[in-house]
Amino acid sequence: MSPLIEQLLSKSQAELDALFSTKEAGPIPNGEAKGTAIIAPGTVFSPEIAKLINLFAWQGKVFDADSGTLRNHILPFGLKAIIANVYKGDSLLDQKPCIVLDYSTTSIVAHWVRDEIRLIAPNIYLGKVYWDNSSLIHFALEFQP
Structure with missing residues (x-):
């Protein structure tokens, strides 16, 4: 885990939302x-x-930018499942552009979930999870350079 990800874990909900914004x-x-x-x-x-x-x-998560989709990497044995459509749209937090991870038409188990991500550092995205448009949790994604 990078030092930046460790710092994110120590921030409050309000600080994470402010950084995202x-x-x-x-x-x-x-x-x-x-x-x-x-x-x-x-x-x-x-x-x-x-x-x-x-x-x-x-x-x-495993992103396929060409197809505009992703799969989540889940469970202890690394199943790649729970597909989302990926596109740019306005954030529910501040109505500014973000990358939307939309499960509404691709997943029976997560159809009420919407994730949003923004780039906060090279190869690191901060994300928010919404459940029926209500903020639930944050997450971080770290890509290898």
Whole structure:
């Protein structure tokens, strides 16, 4: 985990939203990204929760920029499933451009989920997860250069 990702785990929800709002969308990514779920941001529990989620539930996303889709890398054995459409659109947070990860027409299990990402550093995106347009959690995606 990069030092920047570790810093994100120590930020509060408001600080993560503020950082997200200050950044541009960046290009639609391509390739595999290591994911870090940011649950209970700014607490001593956030790093441990992130490790457990990474181990047992979600390891990241694999983007195919040419087709405008992605697959989530899930479960301990690395299944690549839960497809989303990927495109640029306006953020639910601040109505500024972001990259939308839209599960509404591609997934039975996650059709009510919408993720948004913005580039916050080279090869690192900060994301927000929405459930029925209500903010749920943040996450980070780290691509290898």
